[in-house]
Amino acid sequence: MSSSTLLMHFYETLLASLGPSQWWPGETPFEICVGAVLTQNTNWSNVQKAINNLKSRDLLHPEKMASLDDELLAELIRPSGYFRIKARRLKNLLEFLRLECAYHLPDLSSQDLQQLRDKLLQVKGIGPETADSILLYALEKPSFVVDAYTSRILNRHLLVHEDIDYHELRDFFMDRLPRDVALYNEYHALLVRTGKKWCNKNNPRCDGCPLGSYL
DNA sequence: TTCCTGCACT
DNA sequence: AGTGCGGGAA
The missing domain is CATH 1.10.340.30 (Hypothetical protein; domain 2)
Structure with a gap:
């Protein structure tokens, strides 16, 4: 499976499991x-x-x-x-x-x-x-947001190396996904929610994680 | 005590 | 590459 296809599978799996995120919290x-x-x-x-x-x-x-x-x-x-x-x-x-x-x-x-x-x-x-x-x-511009959770989750699933820098990781997503604001919005939100709940820094809880079946 | 949706400075 | 910034919650 191509890494592009795998990224979309991750997205669909997380969305189906967690539901839409309704991010960013903020009225204006x-x-x-x-x-x-x-x-x-x-x-x-x-x-x-x-x-x-x-x-x-x-x-x-x-x-x-x-x-x-x-x-x-x-x-x-x-x-x-x-x-x-x-x-x-x-x-x-x-x-x-x-x-x-x-x-x-x-x-x-x-x-x-x-x-x-x-x-x-x-x-x-x-x-x-x-x-x-x-x-x-x-501003609703198609700029993919990555963070500590993003690199941790992708690294643990062997998609990127541990010390990948911010722009390399951003390019990794943007080179493989359509330039779509709604997709980028929801994808980042889902990764943060997953990181907070399961993909902890020191003590990952892979049992019960929506992406557990991809390990 | 650890960790949190980083960044700038030395 | 190492460090300061910092309160609040688990």
Whole structure:
């Protein structure tokens, strides 16, 4: 079986087993961008607390957030961890949004994917995973998101080597799958859900895993 | 105590 | 390649 076919089998198996994910959790493109920064190396439940702190004060809007001083913003997002550096990263992203689209995120979607991705990666604090999360989930661009779970799952199924880097792994998917936003959206979500529940870092629980039959 | 949908800096 | 950033939940 080709690796392309196997990737689609993985997808269909996970979707049939777990059901659709309805990702990304977030009511607006901007909220999705904020969540993408806050969830860097951080449990989503902690991100949710930080988002709620902002939302309950009606601060989850670019203009309002940009006018907050860094100290207050950091305090509000404290539950998400790395709060000082993440406050700075949010401000960096806000400055990008101001310059690029005057805070009107849908305007970004007219830009070419590769060009927009390069620009996002120049923002301090926006790395490849955060950039692709914003592109895919906030802007609905067909940019596949990979993460620690993705490489772990594919490595344990002998599809890629252990130390594959981010862009190699992203290309692995994008070279083998149709460039489809809905497919990329759901595939990444399913891999994260699988990683959290079964494909743990130190103690994988292959019994009961939807992909167990592929081992 | 470990781990969490990373990234920048040295 | 190694390290700092960090609170919260299991």
